[in-house]
Amino acid sequence: MTISLKEEKKVFGGRQIRYEHTSSVLNCTMQFSVFLPPQVEQGKVPAVYWLSGLTCTDENFSSKAGAQRVAAELGLALIIPDTSPRGDDVPDDADGAYDFGKGAGFYVNATEQPWQQHYRMYDYIVDELPALVEANLPVSDARAISGHSMGGHGALVIGLRNSSRYASISAFSPIVHPTAVPWGKKAFSGYLGDNESAWQDYDATVLLRASKGKNVPPILLDQGEADNFLEEQLRTEFFVEANEAVGAGARIRMQPGYDHSYYFIATFIEDHLRFHASNLR
Amino acid sequence: MTISLKEEKKVFGGRQIRYEHTSSVLNCTMQFSVFLPPQVEQGKVPAVYWLSGLTCTDENFSSKAGAQRVAAELGLALIIPDTSPRGDDVPDDADGAYDFGKGAGFYVNATEQPWQQHYRMYDYIVDELPALVEANLPVSDARAISGHSMGGHGALVIGLRNSSRYASISAFSPIVHPTAVPWGKKAFSGYLGDNESAWQDYDATVLLRASKGKNVPPILLDQGEADNFLEEQLRTEFFVEANEAVGAGARIRMQPGYDHSYYFIATFIEDHLRFHASNLR
Numbered sequence: 003m004t005i006s007l008k009e010e011k012k013v014f015g016g017r018q019i020r021y022e023h024t025s026s027v028l029n030c031t032m033q034f035s036v037f038l039p040p041q042v043e044q045g046k047v048p049a050v051y052w053l054s055g056l057t058c059t060d061e062n063f064s065s066k067a068g069a070q071r072v073a074a075e076l077g078l079a080l081i082i083p084d085t086s087p088r089g090d091d092v093p094d095d096a097d098g099a100y101d102f103g104k105g106a107g108f109y110v111n112a113t114e115q116p117w118q119q120h121y122r123m124y125d126y127i128v129d130e131l132p133a134l135v136e137a138n139l140p141v142s143d144a145r146a147i148s149g150h151s152m153g154g155h156g157a158l159v160i161g162l163r164n165s166s167r168y169a170s171i172s173a174f175s176p177i178v179h180p181t182a183v184p185w186g187k188k189a190f191s192g193y194l195g196d197n198e199s200a201w202q203d204y205d206a207t208v209l210l211r212a213s214k215g216k217n218v219p220p221i222l223l224d225q226g227e228a229d230n231f232l233e234e235q236l237r238t239e240f241f242v243e244a245n246e247a248v249g250a251g252a253r254i255r256m257q258p259g260y261d262h263s264y265y266f267i268a269t270f271i272e273d274h275l276r277f278h279a280s281n282l283r
Numbered sequence: 284m285t286i287s288l289k290e291e292k293k294v295f296g297g298r299q300i301r302y303e304h305t306s307s308v309l310n311c312t313m314q315f316s317v318f319l320p321p322q323v324e325q326g327k328v329p330a331v332y333w334l335s336g337l338t339c340t341d342e343n344f345s346s347k348a349g350a351q352r353v354a355a356e357l358g359l360a361l362i363i364p365d366t367s368p369r370g371d372d373v374p375d376d377a378d379g380a381y382d383f384g385k386g387a388g389f390y391v392n393a394t395e396q397p398w399q400q401h402y403r404m405y406d407y408i409v410d411e412l413p414a415l416v417e418a419n420l421p422v423s424d425a426r427a428i429s430g431h432s433m434g435g436h437g438a439l440v441i442g443l444r445n446s447s448r449y450a451s452i453s454a455f456s457p458i459v460h461p462t463a464v465p466w467g468k469k470a471f472s473g474y475l476g477d478n479e480s481a482w483q484d485y486d487a488t489v490l491l492r493a494s495k496g497k498n499v500p501p502i503l504l505d506q507g508e509a510d511n512f513l514e515e516q517l518r519t520e521f522f523v524e525a526n527e528a529v530g531a532g533a534r535i536r537m538q539p540g541y542d543h544s545y546y547f548i549a550t551f552i553e554d555h556l557r558f559h560a561s562n563l564r
Contacts, residue, residue: 011542011544011546011547012507012509012540012541012542012546012547012550013546013547013549013550014549015550018546065346065347065545066346066347068352068549070546070549071349071549071550226293228293259293260293261292261293263292264346265292265293265294265299265346265351266293266294268294268295268349268351268352269293269294269295269296269352
């Protein structure tokens, strides 16, 4: 369980670092990015794990969200993994689709061939990455989780299924009900097969309803009303209904005029980091 | 003098917009980006012009600097041009060099063939672009100018030569003395020819010394001490010496640990925008 430093840059008094490591869960070499705030000089700091969306690597959020400013103020580490296994040995979609295969791991453990050997992003995010980070970096096991789009789906699913491991959950423009929308159906049938009962464990709306409102961490969700993917792929209304049905208390904000881009994330990431910091205390 | 809207995104309550227009100065179609803060609802706002560095387009600063947050608070427009003429009809460096030709206009008016028909970025930034912006957008003629690296050179040169047109000047990691460093010598000999007397009008250190400290707008300059280009290409010390020699009062800050990247710009852009806002009042 070692990591090697590939690049380090100073930003807002802290350090933005890119690491490489051999993942035994994903069976490949992975890169991830970390922001360490100045407060690591005084000891371990809590962490917000950020799960990115389709086509992204660890670099999109690192360079475009402007999250380091507030993380430096609040003393939060940011842990920013890639969105799928990588490398020449990892199978990819035969047609190079943007929404399946590399860059589109959907944070599930694949059970189908030829994906099951590498596409185990759920276990990577829940177990291997935090263990690696906490063993090698000045980062505590006080964790929150957030993400965008496919990564918003990942954050909600992972946070809901592991409520003792995450103090809070947040999401931007998440795919809230993947078993009912084209992106989710394509990914889940590919990675998990045609037995739709296996899909339910990776659907935030299903999980929230099944929770009956018990052991649900605090949730903050932002969704832009001018998001081109809202109507067909994101379908926030399913999560709103589930939240009301079980009284889970998630705060769900529809934001007029905002689209699916990183400009939306940049605008509201401060709210999300302050929300997580207050729950990590 | 018309502009057409290519893309618009909401960010921090304002609008990030990409425009296209036909430039009569550059003899080609150009794109530029603008951030309009929410305050345009109440009338025209002052503008900070941002000049980008080598290889950039209008998109780098727009997506990576995080400038919109503070610009929205202060009621500043951001005007973000491209770094050279563009298009298939525009000649480029034969070897595709990153530091000459497209993406590397160096904010000069070329006098040499085959560059002189298109490579007139000085006139574009000083005259055509502000006229276009002020005729078509809710932006006043209260202007400040800033930039990074090659664009820091451009901001200093343009601000110093047009002190009545710019309330203040700032620069990140600028090439302060291009006539004395490899990037500048290559660009100036290509665009301006071998007569080095023609180069002097585009050298911020030469211009600052020649000013004898008269009519110099307020200047803020930030330079990272861990910048790989500092020793060979940027040579901040020349500008420091000129500033002291003529008593121009430029504020020049060496920033320990910071490199040449947008992480450096993101860290200090707030200071620069507050500096410009105070001078634009």
